Amino acid sequence: xxxxxxxxxxxxxxxxxxxxxxxxxxxxxxxxxxxxxxxxxxxxxxxxxxxxxxxxxxxxxxxxxxxxxxxxxxxxxxxxxxxxxxxxxxxxxxxxxxxxxxxxxxxxxxxxxxxxxxxxxxxxxxxxxxxxxxxxxxxxxxxxxxxxxxxxxxxxxxxxxxxxxxxxxxxxxxxxxxxxxxxxxxxxxxxxxxxxxxxxxxxxxxxxxxxxxxxxxxxxxxxxxxxxxxxxxxxxxxxxxxxxxxxxxxxxxxxxxxxxxxxxxxxxxxxxxxxxxxxxxxxxxxxxxxxxxxxxxxxxxxxxxxxxxxxxxxxxxxxxxxxxxxxxxxxxxxxxxxxxxxxxxxxxxxxxxxxxxxxxxxxxxxxxxxxxxxxxxxxxxxxxxxxxxxxxxxxxxxxxxxxxxxxxxxxxxxxxxxxxxxxxxxxx
RNA sequence: GUGGAUGUAGCUCAAUGGUGAGAGCGCUGGACUGUGGCUCCAGAGGCUGUGGGUUCGAAUCCCAUCAUCCACCCCA
Numbered sequence: 012x013x014x015x016x017x018x019x020x021x022x023x024x025x026x027x028x029x030x031x032x033x034x035x036x037x038x039x040x041x042x043x044x045x046x047x048x049x050x051x052x053x054x055x056x057x058x059x060x061x062x063x064x065x066x067x068x069x070x071x072x073x074x075x076x077x078x079x080x081x082x083x084x085x086x087x088x089x090x091x092x093x094x095x096x097x098x099x100x101x102x103x104x105x106x107x108x109x110x111x112x113x114x115x116x117x118x119x120x121x122x123x124x125x126x127x128x129x130x131x132x133x134x135x136x137x138x139x140x141x142x143x144x145x146x147x148x149x150x151x152x153x154x155x156x157x158x159x160x161x162x163x164x165x166x167x168x169x170x171x172x173x174x175x176x177x178x179x180x181x182x183x184x185x186x187x188x189x190x191x192x193x194x195x196x197x198x199x200x201x202x203x204x205x206x207x208x209x210x211x212x213x214x215x216x217x218x219x220x221x222x223x224x225x226x227x228x229x230x231x232x233x234x235x236x237x238x239x240x241x242x243x244x245x246x247x248x249x250x251x252x253x254x255x256x257x258x259x260x261x262x263x264x265x266x267x268x269x270x271x272x273x274x275x276x277x278x279x280x281x282x283x284x285x286x287x288x289x290x291x292x293x294x295x296x297x298x299x300x301x302x303x304x305x306x307x308x309x310x311x312x313x314x315x316x317x318x319x320x321x322x323x324x325x326x327x328x329x330x331x332x333x334x335x336x337x338x339x340x341x342x343x344x345x346x347x348x349x350x351x352x353x354x355x356x357x358x359x360x361x362x363x364x365x366x367x368x369x370x371x372x373x374x375x376x377x378x379x380x381x382x383x384x385x386x387x388x389x390x391x392x393x394x395x396x397x398x399x400x401x402x403x404x405x406x407x408x409x410x411x412x413x414x415x416x417x418x419x420x421x422x423x424x425x426x427x428x429x430x431x432x433x434x435x436x437x438x439x
Numbered sequence: 440g441u442g443g444a445u446g447u448a449g450c451u452c453a454a455u456g457g458u459g460a461g462a463g464c465g466c467u468g469g470a471c472u473g474u475g476g477c478u479c480c481a482g483a484g485g486c487u488g489u490g491g492g493u494u495c496g497a498a499u500c501c502c503a504u505c506a507u508c509c510a511c512c513c514c515a
Contacts, residue, residue: 318515388475
């Protein structure tokens with residue numbers, strides 16, 4: 012057992028698994044680009060103040076989960092815990108309002124939160140997300156939801172559900188909070204200790220408590236829909252209209268409230284049944300107040316963030332998690348050689364094949380021919396080129412098809428062409 | 440930060456307080472001196488997480504610590 016291990020809550024993605032990651036990232040990029048979103052790459056650390064003001068000073072993230080340190084000049088720096096505030100910061104800093112609106116951006120990258128690790132939760136995790144900044148149009152809310160869903164659909168994932176809600180705006184939300192507190196007032200004794208605390212700090216959180224008793228109580232409480240102002244009501248209707256137009260299935264779930272302060276109006280989550288307690292694949296919403304929180308002028312925006320680790324977990328759960336017949340190394344051709352002169356020839360051949368875009372490899376362990384064949388098989392090679400003294404002498408290599416076992420003789424000169432699929436192949 | 444479970448070979452796991460800690464898979468080699476998958480044989484690989492303690496004797500019992508897993512809180 013190695014004495015040096017990856018820090019708590021972090022992990023290595025080994026080559027076996029990285030294929031899956033690359034697939035997820037590829038789908039994200041394709042779906043985003045098709046919808047007119049360009050990639051933004053913001054720093055991995057920011058001034059601590061950005062998150063204190065953006066995410067909200069009384070959120071759990073800011074209160075206890077940030078990786079914060081002083082740099083050598085005494086500045087307070089924080090490893091980013093989320094991607095939306097940095098995107099908005101970049102929008103304001105670079106005056107992106109001077110560009111055609113809305114500005115649509117996506118990102119993929121690591122986020123950091125000092126939390127106790129558990130299934131689906133890490134101290135460094137990777138999020139992909141999109142932000143559409145500069146327009147209050149409910150069509151954008153729906154677009155953003157559909158982008159997230161499309162990513163999962165294109166990954167072949169099923170068994171996920173879109174939960175949709177609205178949490179109003181600074182005009183109507185306080186009225187609802189008040190009504191909520193009043194409605195629960197008679198049952199405070201029945202609430203769990205966490206919820207009693209929530210009641211004071213953030214009453215909406217009582218709605219998504221997992222405790223049975225709390226759920227029963229909050230189930231009988233008025234929903235926010237009765238308290239929405241006209242603007243929020245029509246915005247929500249707009250969002251649902253557009254979602255229906257897309258034929259996108261969703262469930263209105265008055266319990267989802269989200270934990271970051273900047274959300275207004277639309278909030279949503281995509282949950283997956285097979286993920287355990289941390290079942291949220293991704294979530295997001297509208298944040299029309301964020302720009303002002305950061306000292307900019309009023310600028311509406313919507314977006315989401317989703318966890319790549321969780322997407323990968325869901326994909327693994329779906330395929331029964333049987334990497335089994337080892338995904339292979341992606342090698343198509345293996346060049347087996349015997350003797351030093353043949354190895355030099357093989358080394359050149361491998362280089363030539365790679366130049367032609369054929370993934371190939373040869374032995375580096377001084378293995379016997381037999382062992383090289385075995386190795387080639389395990390690597391998943393489709394063809395093996397055998398080069399020995401005889402082949403060198405006659406300038407004709409033996410090519411074995413690993414699935415049929417058939418062998419053919421191919422002149423060295425035409426080998427690259429045959430193996431790269433250009434020529435019909437076979438000879439002499 | 441809180442609660443529970445678990446730490447033995449690269450992986451999955453055995454071993455009543457009592458010889459030199461084992462097996463399967465994987466890895467390397469051989470049977471087959473130039474031919475993979477199947478089979479058989481062999482080899483390499485361990486400070487039993489770490490540090491204390493109890494004991495004639497500890498992988499095993501006790502304490503501490505670290506780590507992992509699961510759940511809470513919260514979130515991706």
